[in-house]
Amino acid sequence: MHRIPMNMLAGFLVIALVSACSSNIGSTQAAIPHDANVAPATFQQIADGVIVDVGGAAKQIRLEVVGEKIIHVTAIPGGGFDLPASLMAVKNGGDKQFTVSSDVGHVRLKTKQITADVATATGAVQFLDKDGQLILAEQPNGRTFTPVTVQDKSFYAVRQQFASPDDEAFYGLGQHQQGTMNYKSKDVELAQHNMDMGIPFVVSSRNYGLLWDNNSITRFGDPRPYQMIDKQLKLFDADGKPGGLSADYYVDGKLKLSRVESEINYQYIKDLKNWPVQLTDAKGITGGPGQTVEWKGSLASDVAGLHKFRLYVSGYFKLYVDDKLVLDDWRQSWNPWYRDFFVQLKPGEKHAIRIEWTPQSGYIALDHQDPPPVAEQNELSLSSELGHAVDYYFIDGRNLDEVIAGYRDVTGKSVMLPRWAYGFWQSRDHYETQEQLLGVVKRYRELQLPLDNIVQDWRYWKDDSWGSHQFDKARFPDPKGMIDTVHGEHANLMISVWPKFYPTTANYKELDAKGHMYRRNVEVGAKDWVGPGYLSSFYDPYSAEGRQIYWRQIRENLGDLGVDAWWMDATEPDIESNLDIDERKLRMGPTAQGPGAAFFNSYPLMTTMGAYQGSRESYPDKRVFILTRSTFAGLQRNAAAGWSGDVVARWSNLHDQISAGINFSLSGIPNWTTDIGGYALETRYEKPDAKDLKEWREINLRWFQFGAFMPLFRSHGQGVNREIYNLAPVGSDVYDALAWYDKLRYRLMPYIYTLAAGTYFDDSTIMRGLVMDFPGDVKVRDIDDEYMFGPAFLVAPVTTYEARSRDVYLPTGNSWYDFYSGKRYEGGSTIKADAPLERMPLFVRAGAIVPMGPAIQYTNEKPDAPITLIVYTGANGTFSLYEDQGTTYDYERGAHSRIPLSYDEASGMLSIGKREGSYPGMPAQRRFNIRWISGPTPMAVDFDAPAVQSIDYSGEAITVHKDEQAQ
Known part of the structure; x- marks a missing residue:
C-alpha cells in the first residue's frame, strides 16, 4: 500500500497545524479561540460522528462512522441534513467507537484505523491512516453545487474532486464496453443502458474505495458532457x-x-x-x-x-x-x-x-x-446531474478484498445463489414450444453433457399479451407438467419476466389503477417491434405497493408453477430503444419518489428488490436467483447477478467482455456472465458458407472456454441455436472441446462452490482483477485480458481468430503451472502460451490446493462422491472446502461445513483439518484422493488417473506427505 507521509504534502494540500490543541471529545458543540487568520472551528458531535461548520461551497459537513475503516461524508450547501433515505445503502453510520478533536482550522474524527480531517476554511476532507499517512484528500474548493429544477422539484448538480498521484489506478464503476481496465485519466459515464451498467463505486490501487451515493446520471472524470x-x-x-x-x-x-x-x-x-x-x-x-x-x-x-x-x-x-x-x-x-x-x-x-x-x-x-484543465487531468472526480448533497462513503482496506467487504457492509451482504446456478445453463432466443424446450433437456441427458439450468426467454406468452406472465396455451399446453418434467431430469427452469406491460393486460390495468405504471410511452403512442407493434410501458418499482403487486402477479402466474429462477430483462429500463436521454428520463417517470431523471440509474436495484423480497416471503426455504440486464450498487443483496447484455458475435466484443467482467466484479457484485458466442449475429453467420461456419464455431468455442471460468456459465443468443450439439456436430473437434470444458466446469464444482460461499461468508470475489492478488506488481495494472478465477487459476482467454498461441503475463512473486501439462514457469515474465483450438491458456499458482469432483451430469449428483485434492507444490497454500445443502437458506443459520486444507512446502505435508460445522444430509464419511503436481506430467488433466494417496476422512484432522501414504 502506498501512502503519502504528512511531511510530503507541501504543495499537495495546505494543512494548518497548531501546537496548542483543544480537545472537545464528548462535547455537543465546541469552538476554540481563533487567531488573526483562521476562524474558530465549530462543530456538533452526534451519536455516530460529527457535523462541522465550514466555508466553501458547503456550509456543513457531516461525518458518520460506519466502521473503523468506513466514513460516510455528506456535504450540503444549506443547513440541516433532512435528506431522502438512501436506496443503495443499508447502513449509513451507527458506529460509536471514535473520538473528535479540533485545533485552529481543523476538526478531526478518529477511529482505531483512520482519521477524517476537515479543513474548516474550505470544507475539504482528507483521510489518513492510523500512522498519519495520507490516503485520500479532497481538492481544496473541489466541491460544487449548481441549483437545478426538474419537474418543479429542486436539486443540485453536484461534483467532488480529489487529488490523485500519478501512479494511482482506478477500477470498478460497473460494466462498460470500451475494453478499458484502468480508468485513470479516463472518462466514464454511468448511465444504465443495454450492455452498459453504471455502479458508482470506484476502487483504487492504493486500497481504498469511494461509494458515491447518487441515483442520477453520474460521470467519473471530466464532468462535461461530450x-x-x-x-x-x-x-x-x-x-x-x-x-x-x-x-x-x-x-x-x-x-x-x-x-x-x-x-x-x-x-x-x-x-x-x-x-x-x-x-x-x-x-x-x-x-x-x-x-x-x-x-x-x-x-x-x-x-x-x-x-x-x-x-x-x-x-x-x-x-x-x-x-x-x-x-x-x-x-x-x-x-x-x-x-x-x-x-x-x-x-x-x-x-x-x-x-x-x-x-x-x-x-x-x-x-x-x-x-480538461491541466490541474484536473490527473485527479479523481465524481459528478452527478441531480442530488441533494455531495454524499459518499470512504472505505479503506489493507487490500481490495477488504475494500469490497466494506462496500458490502454499506450496501448489503451478497446472499448465496443456489448451487445449481454455478452449473451450465442452456438458453436461446427463444424456445418456441414446450416440446422444443423439453427436447433440449432430453438431448443433453442423452449425450451426457452436464446441464443444470434451461432458460425460457421472452415470448412464451401470446404476442398481444406481454406482461400477462401467462404461457400461450397453444405452444405451452401444460406449463406445470413441463416444469415438473424438467425437474424430473434433475434440471431447473429460469424464465424471463420483464417490467413491461401491454395496456390490454389485467396486470397493467391493476398496476395502473394504483398509479404504478409509467404512462408517457403509451400517451405518445410508441409501439414496440412485435408483429404489428403494440403499445406498452413499464411499471414503477419505487413504492412498496408497486413492488408487491408486481411480485404477486409473477407468483400467481409463474412462481406457483415451480419456476426456479427469474430472468429480469430490460431493467435499465429500456422502455423504447434509441430514445435520446432527455426523453428516456421523462418516460421512466415520474416515480413514486420523484422525477425519473433523479433516479435514472437505480431502477434495477428497486425492481430486483421486489422480486427478491417477495420470493423469500413466498418460498422461504428456496434460494432466490435473479439474472438482470442492468445493475446498481446494492444489487448483490437481492440475490441478483448481471450479464453483459446484447453484445455481438465479434472478436472485439469477446475481448471487451473480459475487462467488463473484471471491473464489474471489482464493483462489489460477484456474480456475472455474458451471452456466450455473442447475442446478435452478422448475417454471414445465420446461413454461413464453409469459411464463415469455421469462424462461427471457433468464436463460440473460444467464448465457451472463457465462459467455463466466469462466475456463471451460460450460453445464449439469437439467430442460430446455441446448444452444444447445434454449434458443432457430435464427435467433431469443436464439439469435443465444448463438451470437455462443460465437463471440466463440473469437475471443478467443489472449488467453484467454495468460491461462491466466500462471496457471502468472506465478502470475497470470484472473478478477480490481477491487481487484487498482485498489488505490488505494477505490470498487472493495465492488463485487460487476464484475470484470476478464485485464488488458484489464472485465466487467459483467446480473443483473436485462428490464434494458436498468445502472450500471457505471469505475475511476479509466484511460480505458475500450465494446467494442461504441469510445466512450471517462474513469475514476472511474459510467455508465449500455447493455445491450440481445443484449449485456452490456463495456469495454476504454486501452492494452490484445488478440490475436484467426479464426472457428473448436474451439480447435486453424487454429493458423497470422492473428492480429488490436487496440490500444486512450490509454495505454501491453503483452501477451506465449503459444503452445504445447496438450495435453502439454512446456511444463514449455521448449517454448513468447512474442511480446512493447508500445504506446507518445507515439509511436503498436506493437512486436512478437523471438519467445522455440519448440515442436514452431510456425508459423514468422505474419501479424499490426493494428487501432486510438481512439474510436467501426462496426467495433469487425466482426472480419472490413479491417485497417489487415498484416505477415508470422517471429520478428524489427518496429514498426508507427498512422498508417503496417509498418516
Missing part, C-alpha cells in the same frame, strides 16, 4: 474548405448525394429526421439495404493536448485518422454503442479524418471533448 464535433473543433471538407466534412451517400455503390455536414449526428430516433429525404423509404426507414455513407475531411483545434473522441455507432464502420485505420467493427442496428479513440492535437494543426459506414438502418454520431 459534444458534437463542430462545437469545439474546426472542420474542413475534402477540398479544405472550412465549415464541415464532406458527406457522400451511396446506394449499391452509386453516388446519390454529396453535401457538407457540420456534424455527424444520427444518434437517436429524433435525429433520423436529418437523413436525406431522397434516401428515406416510404415507411420512414433510413440507411436501408445497399446504402453506405462516407465522411471525409479534416479537423483542427486551438486547444493543445490529447483530445477525446467517441464514435457512437451500429452497422459496419471504419474510421481513419491521418489515413491510419483506428476503428473497424460491427454492431447490430438497433443496439449502437460507443467506441473511444484519442488524437493528440496542436493548435492550428489539421488532421485528416474519414469514416466509412454501412448503416443497416442503424445509428451513428461522432462527439468530442477538449482536454
Whole structure:
C-alpha cells in the first residue's frame, strides 16, 4: 500500500497545524479561540460522528462512522441534513467507537484505523491512516453545487474532486464496453443502458474505495458532457474548405448525394429526421439495404493536448485518422454503442479524418471533448446531474478484498445463489414450444453433457399479451407438467419476466389503477417491434405497493408453477430503444419518489428488490436467483447477478467482455456472465458458407472456454441455436472441446462452490482483477485480458481468430503451472502460451490446493462422491472446502461445513483439518484422493488417473506427505 507521509504534502494540500490543541471529545458543540487568520472551528458531535461548520461551497459537513475503516461524508450547501433515505445503502453510520478533536482550522474524527480531517476554511476532507499517512484528500474548493429544477422539484448538480498521484489506478464503476481496465485519466459515464451498467463505486490501487451515493446520471472524470464535433473543433471538407466534412451517400455503390455536414449526428430516433429525404423509404426507414455513407475531411483545434473522441455507432464502420485505420467493427442496428479513440492535437494543426459506414438502418454520431484543465487531468472526480448533497462513503482496506467487504457492509451482504446456478445453463432466443424446450433437456441427458439450468426467454406468452406472465396455451399446453418434467431430469427452469406491460393486460390495468405504471410511452403512442407493434410501458418499482403487486402477479402466474429462477430483462429500463436521454428520463417517470431523471440509474436495484423480497416471503426455504440486464450498487443483496447484455458475435466484443467482467466484479457484485458466442449475429453467420461456419464455431468455442471460468456459465443468443450439439456436430473437434470444458466446469464444482460461499461468508470475489492478488506488481495494472478465477487459476482467454498461441503475463512473486501439462514457469515474465483450438491458456499458482469432483451430469449428483485434492507444490497454500445443502437458506443459520486444507512446502505435508460445522444430509464419511503436481506430467488433466494417496476422512484432522501414504 502506498501512502503519502504528512511531511510530503507541501504543495499537495495546505494543512494548518497548531501546537496548542483543544480537545472537545464528548462535547455537543465546541469552538476554540481563533487567531488573526483562521476562524474558530465549530462543530456538533452526534451519536455516530460529527457535523462541522465550514466555508466553501458547503456550509456543513457531516461525518458518520460506519466502521473503523468506513466514513460516510455528506456535504450540503444549506443547513440541516433532512435528506431522502438512501436506496443503495443499508447502513449509513451507527458506529460509536471514535473520538473528535479540533485545533485552529481543523476538526478531526478518529477511529482505531483512520482519521477524517476537515479543513474548516474550505470544507475539504482528507483521510489518513492510523500512522498519519495520507490516503485520500479532497481538492481544496473541489466541491460544487449548481441549483437545478426538474419537474418543479429542486436539486443540485453536484461534483467532488480529489487529488490523485500519478501512479494511482482506478477500477470498478460497473460494466462498460470500451475494453478499458484502468480508468485513470479516463472518462466514464454511468448511465444504465443495454450492455452498459453504471455502479458508482470506484476502487483504487492504493486500497481504498469511494461509494458515491447518487441515483442520477453520474460521470467519473471530466464532468462535461461530450459534444458534437463542430462545437469545439474546426472542420474542413475534402477540398479544405472550412465549415464541415464532406458527406457522400451511396446506394449499391452509386453516388446519390454529396453535401457538407457540420456534424455527424444520427444518434437517436429524433435525429433520423436529418437523413436525406431522397434516401428515406416510404415507411420512414433510413440507411436501408445497399446504402453506405462516407465522411471525409479534416479537423483542427486551438486547444493543445490529447483530445477525446467517441464514435457512437451500429452497422459496419471504419474510421481513419491521418489515413491510419483506428476503428473497424460491427454492431447490430438497433443496439449502437460507443467506441473511444484519442488524437493528440496542436493548435492550428489539421488532421485528416474519414469514416466509412454501412448503416443497416442503424445509428451513428461522432462527439468530442477538449482536454480538461491541466490541474484536473490527473485527479479523481465524481459528478452527478441531480442530488441533494455531495454524499459518499470512504472505505479503506489493507487490500481490495477488504475494500469490497466494506462496500458490502454499506450496501448489503451478497446472499448465496443456489448451487445449481454455478452449473451450465442452456438458453436461446427463444424456445418456441414446450416440446422444443423439453427436447433440449432430453438431448443433453442423452449425450451426457452436464446441464443444470434451461432458460425460457421472452415470448412464451401470446404476442398481444406481454406482461400477462401467462404461457400461450397453444405452444405451452401444460406449463406445470413441463416444469415438473424438467425437474424430473434433475434440471431447473429460469424464465424471463420483464417490467413491461401491454395496456390490454389485467396486470397493467391493476398496476395502473394504483398509479404504478409509467404512462408517457403509451400517451405518445410508441409501439414496440412485435408483429404489428403494440403499445406498452413499464411499471414503477419505487413504492412498496408497486413492488408487491408486481411480485404477486409473477407468483400467481409463474412462481406457483415451480419456476426456479427469474430472468429480469430490460431493467435499465429500456422502455423504447434509441430514445435520446432527455426523453428516456421523462418516460421512466415520474416515480413514486420523484422525477425519473433523479433516479435514472437505480431502477434495477428497486425492481430486483421486489422480486427478491417477495420470493423469500413466498418460498422461504428456496434460494432466490435473479439474472438482470442492468445493475446498481446494492444489487448483490437481492440475490441478483448481471450479464453483459446484447453484445455481438465479434472478436472485439469477446475481448471487451473480459475487462467488463473484471471491473464489474471489482464493483462489489460477484456474480456475472455474458451471452456466450455473442447475442446478435452478422448475417454471414445465420446461413454461413464453409469459411464463415469455421469462424462461427471457433468464436463460440473460444467464448465457451472463457465462459467455463466466469462466475456463471451460460450460453445464449439469437439467430442460430446455441446448444452444444447445434454449434458443432457430435464427435467433431469443436464439439469435443465444448463438451470437455462443460465437463471440466463440473469437475471443478467443489472449488467453484467454495468460491461462491466466500462471496457471502468472506465478502470475497470470484472473478478477480490481477491487481487484487498482485498489488505490488505494477505490470498487472493495465492488463485487460487476464484475470484470476478464485485464488488458484489464472485465466487467459483467446480473443483473436485462428490464434494458436498468445502472450500471457505471469505475475511476479509466484511460480505458475500450465494446467494442461504441469510445466512450471517462474513469475514476472511474459510467455508465449500455447493455445491450440481445443484449449485456452490456463495456469495454476504454486501452492494452490484445488478440490475436484467426479464426472457428473448436474451439480447435486453424487454429493458423497470422492473428492480429488490436487496440490500444486512450490509454495505454501491453503483452501477451506465449503459444503452445504445447496438450495435453502439454512446456511444463514449455521448449517454448513468447512474442511480446512493447508500445504506446507518445507515439509511436503498436506493437512486436512478437523471438519467445522455440519448440515442436514452431510456425508459423514468422505474419501479424499490426493494428487501432486510438481512439474510436467501426462496426467495433469487425466482426472480419472490413479491417485497417489487415498484416505477415508470422517471429520478428524489427518496429514498426508507427498512422498508417503496417509498418516
